[in-house]
Amino acid sequence: MKKYFILAIYALLTVSCISKRDISNNEIVLWEMEDAQVAPYIDSTLEAFKEYYEKKYSVSIKISRTHYQGEDMRQQFQSASLAGVPPDILISPSDTAGLYAISGFIMELTNEVDFSKYNKPVVDAITLENKIWGVPISNGNHLMLFYNKKFISNPPTDTDQLFSYCMSNKKKFDYCLAFDMGEPFWLMPWLGAHGGWPLEGRKPTLNTEAMKKTLNLYISLKYDMKIVPPECDYNCMDSLFKEEKVPFIINGDWAISSYAKSFGEKFAIALIPKLSQTGLWPTPMISGKYFFVSSSVSKEKLKILKELMEFYTNKENQIRQYKELKRLPSLKEAANATEIVSDPFSKASIDEILKGKPMPMAVEMRAVWDTVRNYQGLATTKKMSVEEAAKKMQENVEKKIEEIDR
Secondary structure (H helix, E strand, O other), rough: HHHHHHHEEEHHHHHHHHOOOOOOOOOOEEEEEOOOHHHHHHHHHHHHHHHHHHHOOOOOEEEEEEEEOOOHHHHHHHHHHHOOOOOOOEEEEOOHHHHHHHHOOOOOOOOOOOOEEEHHHHHHHOOOOOOOOOOOOOEEEEEEEEOOOOOOOOOOOOOHHHHHHHHHHHOOOOEEEEOOOOHHHHHHHHHOOOOOOOOOOOOEOOOHHHHHHHHHHHHHHHHOOOOOOOOOOOHHHHHHOOOOOEEEEEEEEEHHHHHHHHHHHHEEEEEOOOOOOOEEEOOOOEEEEEEEEEOOOOOHHHHHHHHHHHHOOHHHHHHHHHHHHOOOEHHHHOOOOOHOOOHHHHHHHHHHHHOOOEOOOOHHHHHHHHHHHHHHHHHOOOOOOOHHHHHHHHHHHHHHHHHHHH
């Protein structure tokens, strides 16, 4: 396959940067792509597992954790897998799992784990052709509207209300709403609100009126209403909200704990406002964070990894995860715990999940992400017409899919 040849060449070029490992079955290498505030939780849980395992079996184990940015981890994992030196286990969202699965980089876990213990939607999001490829750590990983009650007590329920508030307060704020307009993950809720979606089954549906209207909405926000900061990436939008320079931000459940600590009672969550033009709610993509196991692990190490995944997602840790990170549990037993259902952040997060759609695990979604990002940027910076951008999205995704299928 052409795609795999290219990946193999990339692996050969980068293999010298990846140190060869000779690791025993009692040494686990874990890679993750979490935000910085999540690291203490991961480390404390891994340390607790080591103590649990040593007490249970009178054998000590070593776990090394390495952090990567999202795209960096995908590229490094592909390269390391092709070079024969992958990590044993990953913590990652589901969007790359389709590519890892068809490439043979991760292990099918259908018959290795009791998935009946987990909430069905979060398991469905990691299921491809009736095979389950990851163990769910959390439920959601979705976008929501966060707001600062210092500036507004009741959040807007539709975009007419949102835009009216923003236009009326231009003297108070340089910008009113911040979100990452360069990343297609933030585009998808608005695409859904226009009646579209990136895939129909496994076929791309990008050259559509829904996509064109979504790109035009971005252009209007940036150049006509001027209520969103132009050329503002994730770190930029996050800083603007934390510095109280914008009253609203669209961000994911992974940021709840950080904002709650920063703002205290001023911080609140609401649904992303209904699009007044269509009467439809934005549809954030729903998945979660998952463990993926490298297909190269030995049977002996797999036994340890299965115990690690079970320990990490047991009821006690799922409840602690919610308390510390405000991430909804994937475990059925934990989802109904009093500590979670009584929390207002939990209700707000669940309400948004109910408006969302599962993130497709299909490998075609990788082609969508890589392609839409480029043409979305060209269209929303007026370097390409909206019509041409939508057309190019469709053509290039179809071409990438053909390369994958060869």
